[in-house]
Amino acid sequence: MMKNLKLKVARVEHDLSQAELAKKVDVTRQTIGLIEQGKYNPSLQLCISICKTLNKTLDDLFWQEED
Amino acid sequence: MMKNLKLKVARVEHDLSQAELAKKVDVTRQTIGLIEQGKYNPSLQLCISICKTLNKTLDDLFWQEED
DNA sequence: ACTTTATGCAATATATATATTACATAAAGT
């Protein structure tokens, strides 16, 4: 799996730590960290929750053009 | 959870049955059926796989504007 | 120097997505 740098950038743009974002979307810090590292395959609802918190869409944060 | 009518429409536009789409994305027919019924919270990778098969993006099929 | 803060990592536990198998029904084909 691949790192999700777009998520990390969006999070930092909102001046949130992994722990702070985690609390907002009601998961643990580890879950956010692992998603950013590309070691998890998150659920759609969690992705949507993260997007709404960061004012982004699924395509913004979780869509990859390349293969 | 809410039904995913956009997925069903996109699938039908491609003239695929639930079973045929399932085979293409390597899950079971039940999984596709339950996603369409909104009874599952699919993984991001499965969503992406479905999108690529149906020539759509995540926002096209899995993003909901309303709340 | 000490204390937070942020992050990575690891082991175990729990919840749930998904598979497997099977049965039921309605519609369409023959």
Place this chain on the structure above:
DNA sequence: ACTTTATGTAATATATATATTGCATAAAGT
């Protein structure tokens, strides 16, 4: 009438997302 085809549903099993707890480290604040 019979046979497919498509879909819903349900029970059990398995894989894995996520939680929990704890330890380690590097950077920044004091």
